[in-house]
Amino acid sequence: MRSASISATLRRKASAPVSDDFHGEVNADPNQVQSFDASNFDGAHGLFTAPFNGIHGWYWENPTGKPVTVTLQTSGFYASAIEFRSDKTTVPHELKTP
Numbered sequence: 001m002r003s004a005s006i007s008a009t010l011r012r013k014a015s016a017p018v019s020d021d022f023h024g025e026v027n028a029d030p031n032q033v034q035s036f037d038a039s040n041f042d043g044a045h046g047l048f049t050a051p052f053n054g055i056h057g058w059y060w061e062n063p064t065g066k067p068v069t070v071t072l073q074t075s076g077f078y079a080s081a082i083e084f085r086s087d088k089t090t091v092p093h094e095l096k097t098p
Contacts, residue, residue, distance in 0.1 A: 007076060008075060010073075012073070014043065014060075017063075018061060023058075026052050026054055027053055
């Protein structure tokens, strides 16, 4: 999620607990990463206000090795939604308006 110091509502859930890191790259600099929440979870929700411009997103890790489904729902004002995969590929996702 790219943002310009905006607010978004977030809801995420997983079919089993996963390790999670919600973070941002200050001014889109991958060498300046700020973590907002690092935990293990199977569900969470809340409101996030970006403290700076740049890329904001999540890293999820499945510690069990068994299949897990993570579902993310967001609502807010942002320019793009891009999935960065472990094999270094990216997948853009369509932004939908309600």
